[in-house]
Amino acid sequence: MKLGLTHLAYIPATTRAVLSQLGAPPTFDIDGQKYTMPLGEMPGEVEWRAEYVRWMTRRCVHYLARRPRELWAKTMIEIEDEAVQKHLLSNVESRLVAEGALLCLQELEPHDIEHYASDAAFHDVELSATGMALNNQFSAMVVEFGRKVQVS
Template sequence: MRTARASYVPATTRAALARFGVSVVASVDGTKISVSPYELPGEVEWRVDMLHWYITKVVLDLMWLPREELMAYLERTKQALVAESNLHQLEADLVVDAASSTLQRLDWSPTGAPEARARLVDHVHSTWDALQERYVNIVSSSPQR
């Protein structure tokens, strides 16, 4: 069977690739693990939490931009979420729309306190690290079918 290497491949894509004889392999701590072509326990919940993380990250980025730059940033972000983060176009649309909607409800100023921004950035980074650890645990428990 041929092997495709990727950080995250959705279950539907893994299942379709399996029909063509392609298996998806993840590398965890230097060990290669064949990822099941079927949905893994906790995978959907992890993906939802990852999308929430992206929403939070985009809101944080937007909060520090001048208002006149927001629309251009949102468009670039949507493109980057698809091209660089491998989100589906519908997921990228959701992230950008939810972030924009959230920002409209917040009372914020782009010149806010730098120490508050630093705390928020630290929180976003630690949350990302926790998401990555969850993904590793999900893949590590992947049934080998």
């Protein structure tokens, strides 16, 4: 289904702190360099995460608009699973994404849904650019607030 950025590996601050307590601080590879992130939230992290969840919801709306309405419920379950397994959203966040997308689509007129489906290529380009910008913003936060790990 590929709804998000498969190379984005976000780990919430509480999980980072627990992993560090267990002796396994998470590291991130950014442009060939390894970084560990701070144990607490980075400045702007919560706002970034909210934008990421909004973006995922928009991707779901556009994805579902291309599917027959009778497949929406089945597809929503797949979306929730993918959001947790590949995009590291919490179960609550993935449910929010799925239900938010479904709510948006239910409020649209059929011709509006058709518009999303017929302009799929345009929307894919815009959503991809927005997703890459979010990925770059996250990477910049890790570089700024994380700690570079010296590899020996």
